[in-house]
Amino acid sequence: MFSPGPVQEYLQHFFSHHPEAGERQKRSAGDDWTTGLCDKLKKMQHFFGLPPSGELTQETLAVMRKPRCGLSDVEHFEGTTRWKKKxxxxxxxxxxxxxxxxxxxxxxxxxxxxxxxxxxxxxxxxxxxxxxxxxxxxxxxxxxxxxxxxxxxxxxxxxxxxxxxxxxxxxxxxxxxxxxxxxxxxxxxxxxxxxxxxxxxxxxxxxxxxxxxxxxxxxxxxxxxxxxxxxxxxxxGICPDFDPPPRTPDKCHSDLSFDAVTELQQEVLYFKDRFMWRKHPQFDEIGMTMISSLWSDSVPASLDAVYQNVEKNLMVFFKGHQYWVVRGHDLEKGFPRNISDFGFPSRVKSVDAALHFRDKRYTVFFTGQECWKYDEQHRAMHNSPSLLERQWPGVEAPIDAAVFYDGFVHFFKGNLHFQFDNNSKSLVSVSTVNEVLECNKILTKR
Ligand SMILES: [Zn+2]
Ligand SMILES: [Zn+2]
Known part of the structure; x- marks a missing residue:
């Protein structure tokens, strides 16, 4: 655990918190959190995309413990300091x-x-x-x-x-x-x-x-x-003909789409490139982190599909013809392996999405217009594939991602989110991906 000492040092160093003269004498240690230090902490949390609560949450401490550059995070000099020669x-x-x-x-x-x-x-x-x-x-x-x-x-x-x-x-x-x-x-x-x-x-x-x-x-x-x-x-200035750089995904960008979506315990994870958003039922803010922050370098970026096998306590990741099985934070021995393990015919080279039903112990894989039912208990693929449009009418194939939570099946395609009621076999709503990440809500809240 961090004691207030190192936290104060961190904020002082990187967010230039300098206690005013006499501040120490005026206040007892416990009061510090209600004063300037708390503001610096909020500043730090805001900078790192954490909920700016001003409280020393586990997440905040985890960010503070990360190896990093020694320079401050609140320097304002851009546009003034540069070399004059080429x-x-x-x-x-x-x-x-x-x-x-x-x-x-x-x-x-x-x-x-x-x-x-x-x-x-x-x-x-x-x-x-x-x-x-x-x-x-x-x-x-x-x-x-x-x-x-x-x-x-x-x-x-x-x-x-x-x-x-x-x-x-x-x-x-x-x-x-x-x-x-x-x-x-x-x-x-x-x-x-x-x-x-x-x-x-x-x-x-x-x-x-x-x-x-x-x-x-x-x-x-x-x-x-x-x-x-x-x-x-x-x-x-600009160097002619430079390659366009990648844009970091933004939850409020209207063209946002997902690579994969899965449950992880109580959370829902939305994957994009080497990033993911984590939606926890108890927290308002949906923070973006690196995939590697949870699984270090065990799994690749730009995934095709992910699902959580709750019963076996495993996460299964798909990209191209390979899949990775992770227990906790560690890759299982012998992975990645070929997706033919699941019983796909050789014509299936990759999967678009994986939809796991924990109660029924099966997973549905999506490949183009088709979907495949895989029995997790017996590790066997059910007969032949069926058509997505027949199983989930109203959902447009091919899809990018699928997940089951809150009693509904959620499909993602481009910037659209389809919510489906599996009991009545009907489409409940179609909204944008931004709404799923509560982008609009957050914009109007502040
Ligand atoms: Zn730096
Ligand atoms: Zn030095």
């Missing part, structure tokens, strides 16, 4: 390197490239002392007023453009840096810190490279998000 030099200090100098150079070169792909700025490595940007690895105190903290916690920090230390990037040498999949990806952290070295602040866009907490997943190729690109181009 060619920048960098130098890599050769002490404390986690790998060979050649490997480290290769990683940094590709991290710079992420940025130079979208802005008309070029980066050149220099071996001599003079360079605009000095990149180095340090342990604990390294004489810049912001000591590193050993393994975990703060991973790196950087200085905004300027002379001297300006633009410099420091990595915590004590981290378990990696090039592949274990430990912290040097490439992902470098891409983020280089953004600061170019003048970017933190972004609360969960999909952005400039998001302050480490959320890189080796299952997903690191790319700048639309917000990263917009911000850097505002500073340096």
């Amino acid at each position: 060619t920048l030099s960098y130098r890599i200090v050769r002490s404390n390197l986690p790998f060979s100098a050649a490997k480290v150079y290769k990683v940094f070169k590709s991290a710079w490239q992420l940025w130079s792909n979208v802005i008309p700025v070029r980066f050149h490595k220099r071996n001599r002392k003079e360079a605009d940007i000095i990149i180095s690895f340090h342990q604990t105190d390294h004489k810049d007023g912001t000591p590193f903290d050993g393994k975990g916690g703060i991973l790196a920090h950087a200085f905004f453009p300027g002379p001297g230390i300006g633009g410099d990037v420091h990595f915590d040498a004590e981290e378990d840096w990696s090039i592949n999949s274990t430990g912290f990806s040097l490439f992902a952290v470098a891409a983020h810190e280089f953004g600061h070295a170019l003048g970017l602040a933190h972004s609360s866009d969960l999909g952005a490279v400039m998001y302050p907490a480490y959320n890189f997943s080796p299952n997903y190729e690191l790319r700048l998000s639309l917000s990263d690109v917009k911000h850097i181009q505002r500073l340096y």
Whole structure:
């Protein structure tokens, strides 16, 4: 558990809470939460997309414990601090390197490239002392007023453009840096810190490279998000013919659709790309998180279908011709496996959606116009497929996702949500996906 000390430190460091002179004497420790610190906490919760309750919830503490960048989340300098030239030099200090100098150079070169792909700025490595940007690895105190903290916690920090230390990037040498999949990806952290070295602040866009907490997943190729690109181009201009960046899914975007939807205990999870929204019956706010926040790197992004087998306490994920079975947070041995295990004929190459009925112990798989009934108890597919339109009249095939909760079957196709009553075999309502995520409600509430 966090005691108020580290929480106060966190807020002070990242949300610049500076107790006023005499504040400590005036108030007892218990009063702190009703004063400035509480406002900072709300600010922090708002930044990370948590319900801004001002209370130290488990979720809030979990975000605070995440490894992250050492810079503050409330800097406002964008548009003022930038390099004035179009060619920048960098130098890599050769002490404390986690790998060979050649490997480290290769990683940094590709991290710079992420940025130079979208802005008309070029980066050149220099071996001599003079360079605009000095990149180095340090342990604990390294004489810049912001000591590193050993393994975990703060991973790196950087200085905004300027002379001297300006633009410099420091990595915590004590981290378990990696090039592949274990430990912290040097490439992902470098891409983020280089953004600061170019003048970017933190972004609360969960999909952005400039998001302050480490959320890189080796299952997903690191790319700048639309917000990263917009911000850097505002500073340096546009590089012609850059690839359009991915937009982080927005629950209020009218074109929103889902990849998959499932129950998870009392919650309903809505999947999109490498993100998901979690809807809990007891909470108003529907927060977006990374899929990897629940299952680390066990399951891929951009899923086709997901269902929870309550009886066996398993989650089953589908993508392409493969499926993954996860118990708790861990992938079962031998997975992913081929979906032919379920008894699909070889012509079925993927599934669109999976609909599990816990009471009846069966799952329906959707493939185009067809649906297949799978007996979970006997692990057998029922005879031949039937037509979706015959089983669920009014629902348009092919669908994106399906789930059973609150006594209804819910189908998702594009930006539409079909609610179906299985007892009367009738369509109850058709609404937009935004309404399911209570986007409208939240917009009018505040
Ligand atoms: Zn940062
Ligand atoms: Zn430093």
